[in-house]
Amino acid sequence: MVKQLRAARTRQALVLAAAEVFAADGYALASLPAICRRAGVSTGALHFHFPSKDALAIEVESAARRSVEQLVADRRPSAPSALHLLVTVTREVLAEVAVDVVVRAGFKLSVDPSRKNGAGFGCWWRAWVCEELLRAQRAGELADGVSPDRVAAVIVAATVGFEVLGAQDRDRIPPRHVEQFWSLVLPQLAAHGHQFAGVALSDS
Amino acid sequence: MVKQLRAARTRQALVLAAAEVFAADGYALASLPAICRRAGVSTGALHFHFPSKDALAIEVESAARRSVEQLVADRRPSAPSALHLLVTVTREVLAEVAVDVVVRAGFKLSVDPSRKNGAGFGCWWRAWVCEELLRAQRAGELADGVSPDRVAAVIVAATVGFEVLGAQDRDRIPPRHVEQFWSLVLPQLAAHGHQFAGVALSDS
Numbered sequence: 001m002v003k004q005l006r007a008a009r010t011r012q013a014l015v016l017a018a019a020e021v022f023a024a025d026g027y028a029l030a031s032l033p034a035i036c037r038r039a040g041v042s043t044g045a046l047h048f049h050f051p052s053k054d055a056l057a058i059e060v061e062s063a064a065r066r067s068v069e070q071l072v073a074d075r076r077p078s079a080p081s082a083l084h085l086l087v088t089v090t091r092e093v094l095a096e097v098a099v100d101v102v103v104r105a106g107f108k109l110s111v112d113p114s115r116k117n118g119a120g121f122g123c124w125w126r127a128w129v130c131e132e133l134l135r136a137q138r139a140g141e142l143a144d145g146v147s148p149d150r151v152a153a154v155i156v157a158a159t160v161g162f163e164v165l166g167a168q169d170r171d172r173i174p175p176r177h178v179e180q181f182w183s184l185v186l187p188q189l190a191a192h193g194h195q196f197a198g199v200a201l202s203d204s
Numbered sequence: 205m206v207k208q209l210r211a212a213r214t215r216q217a218l219v220l221a222a223a224e225v226f227a228a229d230g231y232a233l234a235s236l237p238a239i240c241r242r243a244g245v246s247t248g249a250l251h252f253h254f255p256s257k258d259a260l261a262i263e264v265e266s267a268a269r270r271s272v273e274q275l276v277a278d279r280r281p282s283a284p285s286a287l288h289l290l291v292t293v294t295r296e297v298l299a300e301v302a303v304d305v306v307v308r309a310g311f312k313l314s315v316d317p318s319r320k321n322g323a324g325f326g327c328w329w330r331a332w333v334c335e336e337l338l339r340a341q342r343a344g345e346l347a348d349g350v351s352p353d354r355v356a357a358v359i360v361a362a363t364v365g366f367e368v369l370g371a372q373d374r375d376r377i378p379p380r381h382v383e384q385f386w387s388l389v390l391p392q393l394a395a396h397g398h399q400f401a402g403v404a405l406s407d408s
Contacts, residue, residue: 026317028232111368113230113312150384157381158358161365164315177361180354188388 011049013039015063018056019105027057028114057109061121064106068093068125082136083190086129087182090159094178097163107163126156143191151189215253217243219267222260223309231261232318261313265325268310272297272329286340287394290333291386294363298382301367311367330360347395355393 017039021030032053036043050056072089079085096103109115110122133148133155142148158181221243225234236257240250254260276293283289300307313319314326337352337359346352362385 024317026230026232028230029318108317111315113228113316114233114318147384150381151388153381154362154385154388157365157369157385158362159365160368161361161363164364164368165361177354177357180351181358181361184355184358184392185388188391 007049010039010041010045014041014046014049014056015059016102017041019060019063019102022057022060022112023101023105023108026114027053027109027112032056057115060102061106061109064103065121065124067096067100067103067106068128071096072128081141082132082139083141083186086132086136086155087186089132090129090155091178091182094159094162104163107160111160111164122160125159126152129155129159141191143189146189154185211253214243214245214249218245218250218253218260219263220306221245223264223267223306226261226264226316227305227309227312230318231257231313231316236260261319264306265310265313268307269325269328271300271304271307271310272332275300276332285345286336286343287345287390290336290340290359291390293336294333294359295382295386298363298366308367311364315364315368326364329363330356333359333363345395347393350393358389 014035017035018030020038021035030053032043032046035056036046039046046056050059068089071092072085075088075092076085079088093103097107098104106121107125110120110125130148130152133142133152136142137146137148142151162178162181218239221239222234224242225239234257236247236250239260240247243250250260254263272293275296276289279292279296280289283292297307301311302308310325311329314324314329334352334356337346337356340346341350341352346355366382366385
């Protein structure tokens with residue numbers, strides 16, 4: 001039992017150290033010895049848990065996805081509408097990027113040109129945004145003529161842009177920029193009369 | 205004279221080949237031999253023109269910036285307003301990203317985590333967007349309460365996001381997505397009565 005606990009802790013330390021190194025240096029330059037040093041773990045222990053750098057990166061992306069999925073699951077019950085949930089989650093995910101290195105590394109890995117076969121965190125995020133917009137449309141929350149598919153592309157581009165820029169320079173995504181995005185976009189997006197924009201933008 | 209012409213051609217072939225390799229593999233994995241092979245140039249010739257991979261990347265970013273500056277210079281005389289120019293240039297820059305590998309590589313290098321000291325193409329782009337919004341504000345084109353600084357952050361995040369995603373998968377930035385971005389954002393951005401949005405979005 002103690003042994004299992006120790007193994008789980010080692011694994012977690014490796015994922016955290018790998019996220020820090022991937023976020024700082026990118027996938028290609030991230031070195032396994034640097035990750036071991038940062039985690040305080042031997043290379044033998046690393047290879048016991050992860051056979052390759054690719055396996056480590058897949059685990060970082062999976063952990064990032066689990067974090068965001070958890071955030072979605074936590075917020076869904078209290079969200080009064082699909083659009084609310086979308087605004088809340090994008091806002092909180094971008095706040096997470098600034099403080100949670102695993103989420104930050106997940107987004108960076110998903111657009112890292114040196115990583116050819118990601119674990120699909122970026123794809124999952126795009127699919128989630130699109131799915132939520134389709135839910136919003138079915139619930140009559142979207143203005144007439146708004147295409148969930150096209151709007152999803154805009155929201156994903158903006159969030160990925162905020163993440164990529166924020167990852168380079170943390171002070172580039174202060175929350176007010178994310179609020180600015182929604183305050184520009186929501187009035188065109190939400191169905192007329194939908195009591196949404198005011199609520200969403202004032203409870204931050 | 206013939207020699208100078210040949211040297212200029214070799215240099216241009218190297219910049220193009222480097223842009224292709226940087227765009228495909230990222231900075232860290234781009235190999236000088238691969239760039240030479242693609243350019244049909246010896247490694248000796250490469251080192252005659254560029255002492256290092258860094259020097260090549262700086263030249264690619266500078267060439268990308270010159271292309272976008274040229275585009276701005278071409279469009280400025282006929283643009284009826286600063287906002288018009290901003291919409292036209294972002295639209296055309298994103299179209300360029302899809303077809304011009306140097307511009308694509310410039311944007312990718314500017315957010316490449318493995319490249320620590322870029323030539324500032326990304327910074328230049330952010331500064332340009334901000335400057336144009338300030339011009340729009342001075343000319344009374346922006347709605348009351350719109351902050352050029354915050355809106356610049358949104359536009360830069362969206363354009364960088366489109367570029368990063370588009371660079372991964374070209375069909376992810378069809379022009380209609382860029383139009384969707386502006387059709388969402390412009391009505392909130394432009395001063396009431398500014399005859400802008402309709403013109404900009406219909407002449408594409």
